Amino acid sequence: MGVLRLDDVSCRFGDVRGLAGVTLDVPAGQIVALVGMNGAGKTTLMRLALGMLRPEAGTVRLFGHPLATMPVTQWRHVGAFVEVPLAYPELTVRENLRIAGLLRGTEQARVAEALDAWRLGPVADRRYRRLSLGNKQRVGLAAALQHDPRLVILDEPTNALDPASVIVLREYLVRRARDGAAVLVSSHHLDEVARIADRIVVVNAGRLIGELDPAAPALERLFFAQVLADDAQREEQA
Numbered sequence: 246m247g248v249l250r251l252d253d254v255s256c257r258f259g260d261v262r263g264l265a266g267v268t269l270d271v272p273a274g275q276i277v278a279l280v281g282m283n284g285a286g287k288t289t290l291m292r293l294a295l296g297m298l299r300p301e302a303g304t305v306r307l308f309g310h311p312l313a314t315m316p317v318t319q320w321r322h323v324g325a326f327v328e329v330p331l332a333y334p335e336l337t338v339r340e341n342l343r344i345a346g347l348l349r350g351t352e353q354a355r356v357a358e359a360l361d362a363w364r365l366g367p368v369a370d371r372r373y374r375r376l377s378l379g380n381k382q383r384v385g386l387a388a389a390l391q392h393d394p395r396l397v398i399l400d401e402p403t404n405a406l407d408p409a410s411v412i413v414l415r416e417y418l419v420r421r422a423r424d425g426a427a428v429l430v431s432s433h434h435l436d437e438v439a440r441i442a443d444r445i446v447v448v449n450a451g452r453l454i455g456e457l458d459p460a461a462p463a464l465e466r467l468f469f470a471q472v473l474a475d476d477a478q479r480e481e482q483a
């Protein structure tokens with residue numbers, strides 16, 4: 246049983262299908278990447294995994310517990326960054342990291358380590374709301390990861406990052422998975438996910454339609470071929 250498991254999970258937003266019949270296992274020690282076109286359902290899957298959305302059908306399990314009955318203390322083993330960083334705009338970077346640590350019962354010494362690892366020292370005492378987009382993203386990642394979670398869920402984490410921070414994140418995720426964490430990450434950068442992922446899962450129109458071999462050459466071509474074939478099949482059936 247994976248650290249994160251979705252069984253036949255579906256959800257709708259009114260008439261719009263969010264996800265349909267998704268089954269996915271993210272085991273300890275693996276990095277699973279979700280790739281798909283805009284609106285494919287990657288964020289929706291992550292929000293369901295984190296209990297931010299309730300499925301209309303199917304079950305989400307974290308650490309073997311269905312979400313509805315999972316002991317709340319288990320959340321301290323989760324580190325997530327989906328859509329916007331969980332940060333207080335009026336507090337400084339350092340204060341935000343302290344609060345994130347307190348929520349997870351993490352030693353405060355980790356704040357200094359996180360500031361250092363993410364090169365946030367120069368902005369540690371600036372208010373979060375005054376930061377550049379990339380620095381906000383680095384604070385969000387530092388806050389989500391400083392407690393070394395057993396389950397990591399990151400939605401397009403490299404979007405606004407500079408190349409040095411992309412490397413920090415890449416090395417962290419590989420190290421974390423090697424230490425036994427389960428990692429679910431979404432991205433539009435196929436080359437980047439191919440460097441770190443054990444599995445690349447393709448999402449299209451709210452379903453998981455296949456996988457890509459991270460070691461395969463011409464990954465983009467294979468990705469578009471899967472998506473186009475699925476679109477054509479859906480059109481035929483419509």
Ligand SMILES: Nc1ncnc2c1ncn2[C@@H]1O[C@H](COP(=O)(O)OP(=O)(O)OP(=O)(O)O)[C@@H](O)[C@H]1O
Binds near residue numbers: 261262281286287288
């Ligand atoms: N709160 C919502 N209300 C209505 N529709 C929604 C809502 N959230 C998502 N959707 C719809 O669900 C579908 C999947 O969206 P989702 O954000 O999961 O896609 P995504 O793969 O993360 O896309 P992107 O790569 O653009 O971030 C889309 O059709 C989207 O418009």
